[in-house]
Amino acid sequence: MLGASAVKDTYELLRDGIRKVLLLMDGKVKPKINLSLKAYGNDSKPKINREDKKEHQELLSLLVSDKEVLSHVDVNKEDVDTELKEAVNLLGKIVSQDIEEDKKGWLLR
Numbered sequence: 537m538l539g540a541s542a543v544k545d546t547y548e549l550l551r552d553g554i555r556k557v558l559l560l561m562d563g564k565v566k567p568k569i570n571l572s573l574k575a576y577g578n579d580s581k582p583k584i585n586r587e588d589k590k591e592h593q594e595l596l597s598l599l600v601s602d603k604e605v606l607s608h609v610d611v612n613k614e615d616v617d618t619e620l621k622e623a624v625n626l627l628g629k630i631v632s633q634d635i636e637e638d639k640k641g642w643l644l645r
Contacts, residue, residue, distance in 0.1 A: 546630070548581075549634075551582075554576055554599070555577075556623045561620065569605055572598040596635065596641075596642045596643070597641050609624060
């Protein structure tokens with residue numbers, strides 16, 4: 537049971553982190569970003585079969601893909617808000633600590 541909670545936490549951390557970055561982004565930049573998942577504006581979880589490893593892997597791939605899109609935002613500019621810089625950096629840490637890529641795609645560690 538502990539493993540299921542850990543997996544759930546990682547997915548939620550990614551979703552919440554992406555949502556926070558989107559909330560902090562400048563309105564000029566946000567419309568130019570094309571994300572895979574469109575449901576970051578609400579609190580509902582993506583509807584997947586929690587027992588299906590393939591669905592979990594597909595969702596994880598979408599989340600990591602969206603994180604990668606957001607990581608290309610230049611947070612090193614002087615005029616970028618500190619909170620946005622921290623949120624983007626935190627997303628990077630979540631992925632580097634909890635997720636790895638292999639031949640099959642993105643997997644939880």
